[in-house]
Amino acid sequence: MTLEPFRAEIGAVNDLLCAASLLTWDSRTMMPAGGAATRGLQIATLIRAARDRLLGDAMARALDQARRAVEGLPEDHADARAVAQTLAAVAHHARVPAALVEARAALRTQAQAAWTQARETSDYALFAPHLDETVRLARDYADAVGYEAHRYDAMVGLFEPGETARSLADLFAALRAGIAPILDAARGRAPARSDFLARGYAMEGQRAFGLSIAERFGYDLRRGRLDTTVHPFEVSFTREDVRITTRYRPDYLPGSLFGIFHETGHALYEQNVDPAHTRTTLATDLIGLYAVGGTSFGAHESQSRLWENHVARTPTFWANHFPELQAHFPAELADVDADAFYAAVTRAEPGFIRVEADELTYDLHIMLRVELETALMAGDLTVSDLPGAWDETMRRDLDLVVPDARRGVLQDVHWSSGYVGSFPTYTIGNVMAAQLMEAVREDDPGAVAAMERADYAPLADWLRAAVWRHGRRFGRDELLVRATGRALDPAPYLRHLAAKYG
């Protein structure tokens, strides 16, 4: 028995999904506005073709051969894992009726248009019927896919396999308890000066500095590029072409800089997946139908947060690199030093908007969303009661009065995209990043010392060996146990927050 037909079929599925990702990248960076309608149809056709291929006869025959070919291999052998993951994905998609897939796709287009308009006018009523339908279809989806304890488990499992409403409740309880005293302490202090971050920074200097740091971190521009977009993201079309995007605000310098560092973290993960995994199951999310080498959304986010917050949002980093930034903006930064700059970019202050939140309050925004979407899935909360619940939770957690739906329940794109269960992965990324960094400190103190000399190669080497190269071969907790000796653990993250903001 041979693996060749299986590899060819999965290669084609990966090709279709990489093509879909390129069409998406183009639509968010290059496409003229007129192309939007037909582009949406093209992307939908590619995703559907990938799903059809996964459920097709050729795949079934190839999988049958492949299953026998990997018999006797260790369970965690790359080929054995590829076959097992593919069998699971085929079973998953076979459980979801085609009509439900079509209904969710059709709703997404309408819901996003309605959300865009609702957000602009801050009018929740415009979006509510679509959100209602989104929740209804998510419940149908969960029922089709199956779950043990909670419908939400089926949805969060699409993004973070193994995570459940129960496991998240435990994690969040620990985080809440740990963050509260640090936040209280931070509230007592006067915020650092940050006026100079708004001094009309030219895009060219932002781009040049950001990209020079990305390369210093190890981002390979022979297999990557940086473009401008509205909502920044990283995307890959195999490890040989991994692109990042950002946006430049003249009146908020850290936006593009930390944005680039963040996306670079994602990009390093993708660029460093073992080349042997290219165009295989181990570089394809066959459940989410997305060409990606990272093993879960949370694991992916851990890499972006690690480079953004543990490497770049540190006094050491700015002691090393602030002079370079100053050279790009000699007039604007003439009266600022590295310490003042670091203080400005670590300023903690509760706000309404998740994507603008600081490290300390960020997870409270996530917990709010997860709490509410879990209740929606369970039927404990109705869509019409959602805005009230949102505003109440903001008051409870951050002591803020939400002024309007635009700055409240309508701020995120996720629900309008049909994503229910994706929010936890941001916090999982934060937790995992801190856990990995603590392991680096224990395991390879030289890598930490090298960072003090602005040498990031030893850290990248450690992460490549522990995380990146494996692609999707190991699950998130399996990866963490191998790298740190423990499954996901909030303690290192709380220690990190206490040290930085306590």
Added chain:
Amino acid sequence: MTLEPFRAEIGAVNDLLCAASLLTWDSRTMMPAGGAATRGLQIATLIRAARDRLLGDAMARALDQARRAVEGLPEDHADARAVAQTLAAVAHHARVPAALVEARAALRTQAQAAWTQARETSDYALFAPHLDETVRLARDYADAVGYEAHRYDAMVGLFEPGETARSLADLFAALRAGIAPILDAARGRAPARSDFLARGYAMEGQRAFGLSIAERFGYDLRRGRLDTTVHPFEVSFTREDVRITTRYRPDYLPGSLFGIFHETGHALYEQNVDPAHTRTTLATDLIGLYAVGGTSFGAHESQSRLWENHVARTPTFWANHFPELQAHFPAELADVDADAFYAAVTRAEPGFIRVEADELTYDLHIMLRVELETALMAGDLTVSDLPGAWDETMRRDLDLVVPDARRGVLQDVHWSSGYVGSFPTYTIGNVMAAQLMEAVREDDPGAVAAMERADYAPLADWLRAAVWRHGRRFGRDELLVRATGRALDPAPYLRHLAAKYG
């Protein structure tokens, strides 16, 4: 009986082919170099998926319904044509064994790499074995597809349906006889001054002027964009997203300018296809597996040549627009006037390189290639004798001694891409452009008068009605008969050349 399933299936085929075109566009404008290998596999998968879908059971069922749905419609009704063309394409692809398709695709990758190296070192021997195989597979392809008189007919028919070795021989004989005396006369004159075209023109000014003219011609940037590439081209992903590319040489100003005008002509054709044809057979080359609204390669080329040579390469055009160009380059063009500029960009002088040839000698380059590839397909010429035959023909037709293979037989990419039979379409484009322009002059003198006022809208209106909007509904000659009263006719083109260069 309903057309809906048929439309859905063809829509998906068009989506896959548009995606393949976007991946190609990206690979030639944006892609980091490292992405080349996996990108080639992705494009191949998309094309194969389109072919599989065309030959699949769902398409067969949909076509069966559609065939009955269009019964009783006039033969040239859009739906009747779409169904007939799709049936013909399915029959075509069913005749070509999958193994032959794969062999041609695999050869292309190797042959292009070998050709690139052979051209760099001017070493024909490096490319010869691949060309030999290319010819062998083209002969197999022709045998699979079928033909009446000559194997070449099957190949040229892929690009210009209805054209044959016989019809081309007649056309070329007429052109040869007509061009010879004009060329003789031109040879006797001293060439116009053109030194000022090499005065280090900054890219920004070239781009700004070129794009402003493209928009004046009617190119809609809400559904288009201009990028930089090595070998310029136009490409579309439905009429809603039609992109052009060019390259900028500081030492040769007309390169980018006429390049942009040329690609704009292609783009106008695609942007103005009837919206009702979007994602249908009438905007898809189902034989060539390429998403395109133009009805043949020759018809497409007629639009690029028309705008490049009949609109922009005229004294009127430069009388109107030279001051704008001068405003972009006040120092470089201080001592030049519109007449001198026009004379420089219409300078006729025999040379070795097709893509650098002037209007008067261009077709002789084409006839040489068609003569040789016809002989290769017939077995009257061997690949090893090809360079000698090339050089001999260049001496006969243009009185030039080819210095090396790089400037001779190795100069074009076509054969290395597996294209045999595509060259005639360039000359057909020239002939058709002149024929259409003569019809405009007779039919709508106001459109010609408007061009003297730099108003190109009436010309565009005429072309939209006569050519563009129909997409692939009518064949090339059918289009010409409707628009000009005659099938393809070399007389207007010879009159045009005589008037311009005689």
